Amino acid sequence: MKRHFLLAALGAFAAFSAQAAETLTIAATAVPHAEILEAVKPALAAEGVELKIKVFSDYVQPNVQVAEKRIDLNYFQTRQYLDEFNRNRGTHLVAIEDVHIEPLGLYSSKVKTLAELADGANVALPNDASNTGRALLLLQKAGLVTLKDPASPVSTLKDIVGNPKQLKFRELEAATLPRVLGQVDAAVINTNYALDAKLDPAHDALAIEDADSPYVNVLVGRDDDKDAPAVRKLAAALHGAQVKAFIERKYHGAVLPAF
Numbered sequence: 001m002k003r004h005f006l007l008a009a010l011g012a013f014a015a016f017s018a019q020a021a022e023t024l025t026i027a028a029t030a031v032p033h034a035e036i037l038e039a040v041k042p043a044l045a046a047e048g049v050e051l052k053i054k055v056f057s058d059y060v061q062p063n064v065q066v067a068e069k070r071i072d073l074n075y076f077q078t079r080q081y082l083d084e085f086n087r088n089r090g091t092h093l094v095a096i097e098d099v100h101i102e103p104l105g106l107y108s109s110k111v112k113t114l115a116e117l118a119d120g121a122n123v124a125l126p127n128d129a130s131n132t133g134r135a136l137l138l139l140q141k142a143g144l145v146t147l148k149d150p151a152s153p154v155s156t157l158k159d160i161v162g163n164p165k166q167l168k169f170r171e172l173e174a175a176t177l178p179r180v181l182g183q184v185d186a187a188v189i190n191t192n193y194a195l196d197a198k199l200d201p202a203h204d205a206l207a208i209e210d211a212d213s214p215y216v217n218v219l220v221g222r223d224d225d226k227d228a229p230a231v232r233k234l235a236a237a238l239h240g241a242q243v244k245a246f247i248e249r250k251y252h253g254a255v256l257p258a259f
Helices: 002-018 032-044 061-067 079-089 129-141 174-183 193-196 229-238 241-251
Strands: 024-028 047-057 072-080 093-101 105-107 124-125 160-162 168-172 186-189 216-222
Touching: 002 032, 002 061, 002 093, 002 229, 024 061, 024 216, 024 229, 032 047, 032 072, 032 093, 032 193, 032 229, 032 241, 047 229, 061 072, 061 079, 061 093, 061 216, 072 079, 072 168, 072 229, 079 093, 079 129, 079 193, 093 229, 105 168, 105 193, 124 174, 168 193, 174 193, 216 229, 229 241
Parallel strands: 024 047, 024 072, 124 168, 124 186
Antiparallel strands: 072 216, 093 216, 105 186
């Protein structure tokens, strides 16, 4: 009798635990976002939140699927990219938590220094507006171009007023830039794609953003559930000491905690 009672009690407790646990599905690019999320999964599980990570290779579908409520959250983008996406797509996604900075870099498989970059060299840039403007600011900092508004984060190729090396620019989807690196003289590559392609920003970049870059990668969701308990637990975990230590230990300055 006691044994049956104990088994029934254990069964009831397991059923209650299963109901009490909440699942969050989150879209992320592979490096470093999915790796950082994997690092917080055990702590979240202990708090009753199961984190399911879906890895994407592009910058569009993660936002589309969150907006359409097919995925709860995403973690791959900067606030600047999010603002541009919302304007262009009519979405209303919101930044929930700042997590990390990925200094943008200029890379080449043909030259080792900026001085070696030849006149008329072909340079590839990411083609989405926020990253194009960001890339141009990096090139300006490196002395390769001068912009009409030197501080504008949304400059385009039309805003270049000085180009002493007469560089030729190609705008391509950000995810493709590591794959075309051998076909151009240099390319401005987002750090997540650089790391995925086994590039080391600290050693391989010809030029790289400062550590105080305003382009912070954020946790993103919908306004109607940004304050849900499970979402707040994930936000707290991503902004915690464990994640800071993980980023510093794993990425050696290629990725920087934003807190």
